[in-house]
Amino acid sequence: MPPPESSRPDAALRVGFLGFGEAAKTFAAGLRGRVGSMVAFANGPRSHPPYSAALRAEAERLGVRLVDTIAALAREADLVFSAVATPAARAVAEETAPVLGAGHTFVDVNAVPPDDKEAMARLMAARGARFVDAELMGAASLYGAAVPLYASGDGAAAFRDLAGPLGLNVTLVPGAAGAAAALKMIRSVVTKGMEALIVEAMFAAFRAGVPEAAFAAVTEPMDAVRFSDFARMCLTTDPVHSERRAQEMRSVAEVVRRLGVEPIMTDAARRRLEWSARFKLRPATGDQGFADYREVLRRYDELDTAARPQGEEP
Numbered sequence: 217m218p219p220p221e222s223s224r225p226d227a228a229l230r231v232g233f234l235g236f237g238e239a240a241k242t243f244a245a246g247l248r249g250r251v252g253s254m255v256a257f258a259n260g261p262r263s264h265p266p267y268s269a270a271l272r273a274e275a276e277r278l279g280v281r282l283v284d285t286i287a288a289l290a291r292e293a294d295l296v297f298s299a300v301a302t303p304a305a306r307a308v309a310e311e312t313a314p315v316l317g318a319g320h321t322f323v324d325v326n327a328v329p330p331d332d333k334e335a336m337a338r339l340m341a342a343r344g345a346r347f348v349d350a351e352l353m354g355a356a357s358l359y360g361a362a363v364p365l366y367a368s369g370d371g372a373a374a375f376r377d378l379a380g381p382l383g384l385n386v387t388l389v390p391g392a393a394g395a396a397a398a399l400k401m402i403r404s405v406v407t408k409g410m411e412a413l414i415v416e417a418m419f420a421a422f423r424a425g426v427p428e429a430a431f432a433a434v435t436e437p438m439d440a441v442r443f444s445d446f447a448r449m450c451l452t453t454d455p456v457h458s459e460r461r462a463q464e465m466r467s468v469a470e471v472v473r474r475l476g477v478e479p480i481m482t483d484a485a486r487r488r489l490e491w492s493a494r495f496k497l498r499p500a501t502g503d504q505g506f507a508d509y510r511e512v513l514r515r516y517d518e519l520d521t522a523a524r525p526q527g528e529e530p
């Protein structure tokens with residue numbers, strides 16, 4: 217995807233990529249011709265110095281020069297992206313920190329837990345470099361360089377101001393490094409949870425001999441509403457209707473089980489709804505639900521805290 221027309225080149229900016237796979241190449245393609253220079257260093261099982269002729273050719277096509285050491289990359293870049301294999305992310309940050317200084321911003325796009333991002337931020341702070349916990353909220357192959365990037369950490373605001381005009385799509389997440397990583401993981405509860413729900417429902421539908429009809433029954437009502445309206449409705453009506461919905465899920469689980477499918481997600485949904493129902497929370501007026509989903513979350517927070525013995529973990 218080409219960068220938006222409104223993007224402004226920054227001839228003074230020197231960009232470096234640690235790792236030169238799908239994510240780094242996608243950003244390089246978007247930044248090509250819009251920054252002063254781009255270099256990359258990779259040290260994986262396939263891509264490592266001396267680089268293959270094919271990788272060199274690909275780098276050249278993207279306007280990137282491959283360098284042979286992390287130290288060389290640090291000398292030739294101010295904005296350093298780390299987009300390596302996920303398990304290597306922390307070690308790469310540890311290896312890179314000693315060659316960084318006050319002029320550097322280290323942008324870690326690797327999908328690692330908040331603790332790792334916090335540790336990386338401490339390493340960078342000790343060198344006077346800025347750190348950005350940047351999370352790709354989608355596939356680079358799908359969005360190109362405009363893939364939504366959620367960013368937190370001490371370098372996040374400056375990174376947004378720098379990279380936004382170049383066509384990158386940066387959204388600030390309030391808080392220190394780790395906040396964006398936590399947000400990405402919380403989002404996975406929904407994205408991966410929906411996958412598991414859909415698989416369970418559709419497998420039961422297949423066993424019932426109605427996969428196409430069930431697919432339409434599940435997707436068509438969802439296609440007709442905006443997802444944000446649906447999510448708001450779920451939250452604002454949950455206090456009022458969760459008890460009834462939990463009871464229904466007991467029958468649903470029985471049906472699913474009789475079809476020869478273990479009702480894993482169905483049972484989990486019932487347990488979450490029973491958790492809500494236990495609070496017997498009702499709006500001050502009306503019986504349709506709350507006006508604001510944040511009010512529901514605030515009240516659940518109070519009630520859950522009051523119900524839990526002090527210090528007990530969920």
Ligand SMILES: NC(=O)c1ccc[n+]([C@@H]2O[C@H](COP(=O)([O-])OP(=O)(O)OC[C@H]3O[C@@H](n4cnc5c(N)ncnc54)[C@H](OP(=O)(O)O)[C@@H]3O)[C@@H](O)[C@H]2O)c1
Nearest residue numbers: 235236237238239259260261262263300302326327355356
């Ligand atoms: N691509 C996406 O859409 C996406 C979405 C969300 C998050 N991410 C995150 O972005 C990061 C990069 O993803 P990707 O899809 O670009 O992966 P990728 O295509 O596998 O590229 C990783 C690159 O890093 C190199 N590498 C591996 N270990 C290294 C090390 N120790 N030091 C230096 N370079 C090393 C790899 O070399 P080899 O070629 O030898 O393996 C490759 O060039 C991952 O941590 C992932 O969690 C990516």
